[in-house]
Amino acid sequence: xxxxxxxxxxxxxxxxxxxxxxxxxxxxxxxxxxxxxxxxxxxxxxxxxxxxxxxxxxxxxxxxxxxxxxxxxxxxxxxxxxxxxxxxxxxxxxxxxxxxxxxxxxxxxxxxxxxxxxxxxxxxxxxxxxxxxxxxxx
Amino acid sequence: xxxxxxxxxxxxxxxxxxxxxxxxxxxxxxxxxxxxxxxxxxxxxxxxxxxxxxxxxxxxxxxxxxxxxxxxxxxxxxxxxxxxxxxxxxxxxxxxxxxxxxxxxxxxxxxxxxxxxxxxxxxxxxxxxxxxxxxxxxxxxxxxxxxxxxxxxxxxxxxxxxxxxxxxxxxxxxxxxxxxxxxxxxxxxxxxxxxxxxxxxxxxxxxxxxxxxxxxxxxxxxxxxxxxxxxxxxxxxxxxxxxxxxxxxxxxxxxxxxxxxxxxxxxxxxxxxxxxxxxxxxxxxxxxxxxxxxxxxxxxxxxx
Numbered sequence: 161x162x163x164x165x166x167x168x169x170x171x172x173x174x175x176x177x178x179x180x181x182x183x184x185x186x187x188x189x190x191x192x193x194x195x196x197x198x199x200x201x202x203x204x205x206x207x208x209x210x211x212x213x214x215x216x217x218x219x220x221x222x223x224x225x226x227x228x229x230x231x232x233x234x235x236x237x238x239x240x241x242x243x244x245x246x247x248x249x250x251x252x253x254x255x256x257x258x259x260x261x262x263x264x265x266x267x268x269x270x271x272x273x274x275x276x277x278x279x280x281x282x283x284x285x286x287x288x289x290x291x292x293x294x295x296x297x298x
Numbered sequence: 299x300x301x302x303x304x305x306x307x308x309x310x311x312x313x314x315x316x317x318x319x320x321x322x323x324x325x326x327x328x329x330x331x332x333x334x335x336x337x338x339x340x341x342x343x344x345x346x347x348x349x350x351x352x353x354x355x356x357x358x359x360x361x362x363x364x365x366x367x368x369x370x371x372x373x374x375x376x377x378x379x380x381x382x383x384x385x386x387x388x389x390x391x392x393x394x395x396x397x398x399x400x401x402x403x404x405x406x407x408x409x410x411x412x413x414x415x416x417x418x419x420x421x422x423x424x425x426x427x428x429x430x431x432x433x434x435x436x437x438x439x440x441x442x443x444x445x446x447x448x449x450x451x452x453x454x455x456x457x458x459x460x461x462x463x464x465x466x467x468x469x470x471x472x473x474x475x476x477x478x479x480x481x482x483x484x485x486x487x488x489x490x491x492x493x494x495x496x497x498x499x500x501x502x503x504x505x506x507x508x509x510x511x512x513x514x515x516x517x518x519x520x521x522x523x524x525x526x527x528x529x530x531x532x533x534x535x536x537x538x539x540x541x542x543x544x545x546x547x548x549x550x551x552x553x554x555x556x557x558x559x560x561x562x563x564x565x566x567x568x569x570x571x572x573x574x575x576x577x578x579x580x581x582x583x584x585x586x587x588x589x590x591x592x593x594x595x596x597x598x599x600x601x602x
Contacts, residue, residue: 170346172449172544174339190524203350204524205533228534230350239346241449241537275533 165197166235167213169222171243176222181215184236186229187282195229195236202231207275208282210246211238221246223286225257225279254287302587305580309573316569322388323562330481330555336447337478337548347534347541354531355495357521363528367460367535370493371469376413378436378468379403380459380491382475382546383423384554385442390561392476392484392554393422399486400474404431415468419455419547436467447551452544459543460536463492470496475546476553482560484553489546491539 164180185194187209195202206227213220227240244253258280265276300308355368381400383393400423404414416435418424424438437458444451459471471492476484490496523530 168342170343172340172343172452172541173336175342188524189529200522201520202522202524203354203530205530226533227537228347228350228530230346237346239343239350239537 163197165195165199167238168235169211169213169224169238169240169243171240176240176243177213177220179215181213183214184238185210185212185214186238187211187224188229189278195231199231199236201233202229204229206238206240208279208286210286211240211243223249249286249290251287251290254283254290258283258287300579300583302580302583305576305583309576309580312569312572312576316566316573319562319565319569323559323566326389326555326558326562330552330559333548333552333555334478337545337552340545340548344541344545347538351494351534351538353521354527354534357527365528365531365535367463367492367539368494368531370496374412374469376415376468376470377407378415378417378459378462378471378492379407379488380417380419380455380471380473380543381423381427382473382550383418383420384550385421385440386554386558387422388561389554389558390564392557393420393426395484396474396476396486397423397426399488400427401430403472403474403488404434417455417459420550436462441547447544447547449540449544452540452547455543456536456540459491459539468492473542473546475550478549478552478556481556484557489542491542494535494538 164182165184167177167179167181167184168175169177183194183196185192186204187207189205189207192209193204206224206229208225209223211222211224213222222240223244223246224238224240225242227238227243230237230239261276261280261283265273265280268276379400381396383396387393400416404416407414414431414434416427416431418427418435418438419441421440421442424435428435439455441447441451462468463471470490472488473491474486474488477487479485
């Protein structure tokens with residue numbers, strides 16, 4: 161039994177994080193989940209939200225926008241369309257994204273609209289947390 | 299025979315050319331390193347997406363309502379060729395080779411009675427294909443404005459292709475670009491983008507990296523999907539196409555720079571040879587002139 165989770169976070173441009181960790185919290189398409197070592201095989205879509213990595217008592221956070229989490233016996237790979245270290249995320253950045261997503265939403269219907277709405281909710285949640293400062297102090 | 303002045307001018311102009319080609323070669327070398335690094339670091343993502351889609355495709359086999367992007371349509375009448383070339387010339391046969399591959403592809407497809415549509419990326423490819431196939435070009439995308447390749451470009455192209463597919467504008471789609479083998483060799487290849495399943499099967503046969511990771515000792519393990527397979531596929535397929543385009547663009551960029559470096563290296567060497575030859579002619583001419591002047595003086599003195 162391995163007691164560590166082999167985790168890597170990759171974006172289309174590069175590998176952002178790679179290493180052995182204790183736990184990773186991911187924003188799944190149907191709800192947040194925490195993944196521990198020896199998780200059963202899982203494939204999950206991601207919505208916009210924060211990934212939290214717990215490694216040796218250190219927490220690292222990244223903002224991910226869309227993508228997939230793939231859990232295999234070898235470990236967890238998160239393929240994010242976009243990923244950003246959380247301390248680089250600013251209220252302006254989130255605001256701009258909420259705005260562009262809202263204009264996008266107006267042109268969509270059905271499931272696509274639902275997906276975009278989910279993303280907006282995720283962004284708003286992060287913006288709120290950022291304002292209250294809980295993201296950093298978490 | 300050219301006068302001394304003319305020769306001097308020519309030597310100087312070739313020297314200037316050599317300076318330029320030398321500089322271009324060094325710029326290309328620097329850009330090549332960057333392009334190679336970019337291609338290298340984009341690989342984990344592409345492999346990840348590849349292995350996910352291979353897994354999903356295997357579990358989707360035989361499912362009747364699989365997305366058309368994956369399994370394709372019943373008809374194969376119209377083929378969209380996405381031809382990616384460079385935006386700049388002076389890189390040896392790089393663009394010409396891609397265009398040749400495209401032309402061969404178009405010829406074979408049309409012989410078998412298919413309609414061909416062209417989506418061109420890069421100015422150089424358009425210049426060459428426009429002459430022969432102007433009526434088949436549906437769109438042209440230039441990357442000249444982009445200082446660095448980023449995923450946004452690939453995403454825009456991918457979205458365009460997908461919306462064309464959904465609008466029924468084509469049935470299958472192939473991507474033509476140059477694979478970066480080494481600095482010296484770039485091999486033009488054509489890869490199927492749509493239907494994605496065909497591309498994945500091809501990968502299976504070739505034993506490409508995408509399949510290396512098909513879960514050793516993991517066959518038939520029960521994957522939990524969240525949302526369901528179809529839901530994941532629906533978001534994954536566009537990503538897969540975008541990733542394919544992105545890595546093609548990166549390979550192309552590296553190839554272009556490699557090819558340019560080689561071409562400019564040759565040009566620099568040729569300029570050097572030419573300078574040597576011209577200098578030799580210059581010296582000979584000068585010597586001949588001095589000799590004939592001397593003869594004139596001597597024979598003049600003897601005549602007295």
